[in-house]
Amino acid sequence: MAGMTKVLIVDDDALVRAGLTMMLDGADGISVVAEATDGADVPGTLDAHPVDVVLMDIRMPKVNGIVATQQVRARANPPEVIVLTTFDTDDNVLKALRAGASGFLLKDAPPSRIVEAVLRVAAGDPILSPHITRRLMDQVVTSADAYTTARTALSALSPREHEVAVAIGQGKTNAEIGAELFVSVATVKAHITRILTKLSLGNRTQIALLTHDAGLS
Template sequence: MIRTLIVDDDRLVRIALADILDDDPGITVVAQAGDGREALERAAAQSVDVVLMDVRMPRLDGIAATQRLRALPRPPQVVLLTTFDLDQYVYDGLAAGASGFLLKDAEPSDIVRAVHVVAEGQAMLHPSAARRLVDRYHRTAGGRVQAARARIERITPRERDVLELLADGASNAEIAAVLGMRESTVKAHVSRILAALEVGNRVQAALCVRDAGLHGDNSREF
């Protein structure tokens, strides 16, 4: 059972999200919060696997709350909820450790799917918004290109093969099939890649590839 925390300053939005998630037999909503500070209190009080997090909230916004949640000893995965006009905040949220984001008008099935995807250690981004984020980031990346390339040089050629497929949005099973590996071997490679790149999840690893200018696609899932 995936234990989920819903964080939004709009009570009606929280209720709607809870109704959507409660319809899935594999998900349970264990708590709700109206802002980032309350979310931290709820996460500290009980075990949480996935947080659906609004970006703009009073007291403590979703980006700052994401960074603090991901610093916990047993950090939950975070999916940000936003609108197109908040692209810059969403990128900051991903950099803070969020596993992805959805638009608030996403289909209920996409919201449920996102919870399952991130709970499995992968991530999910809305394709149109992901494209805008990548374009915006590359216009302001500056010296990060060289830093990203230096980090990628730390990994082996085989790990780079895995990283390239990861940046395409391939799952561990898909990477294993393409490269002729066991899925457990792929998981081990991914763990070493994340450590070498000094990133916390697959989203940040894929963004590192883009920072380095080594990949031009815009993926939906990582």
């Protein structure tokens, strides 16, 4: 198992679990080490089977994927979460991203796309394109409370970190941000790391959502 990306599949549909397990176990560098039928089973399963990536269904009968994602990301050294959905217009996708998911996949995505997504998030790379992130954010109207909370949170950033956060919210890549601010990509990544730490966020998608709530992107 050394060097393998270990995966937990969480879905109440036995056929979906079986198909994903067969697909991922047949891919180089990936091993499905456990399955769960509901979000309620996730904490105990992770205690018994530590993994790198969780493939999480959104709609489940007892504990849904949004709540389960929050619980996963609150753990010490949490695995990455990719949520599974039938429709990419589902507003629950945005809720799952706010909860800390690294991205989402449609259940009918090509096998190669699913394998690529698992390996990428395990390596710390985002799987949501800026375009998709913007489209999801544009579906919602920010409440007054969310606006105030976001503005307060962002006030903890330095001026340069604030610029980087806003650029992320505008859908810009690290290379584009670096060119705009006349700094290296490595410097941009360092700013992002500090932003995530200061704001207690898990990934750049959550930064983008926060700047959206603050009315800055």
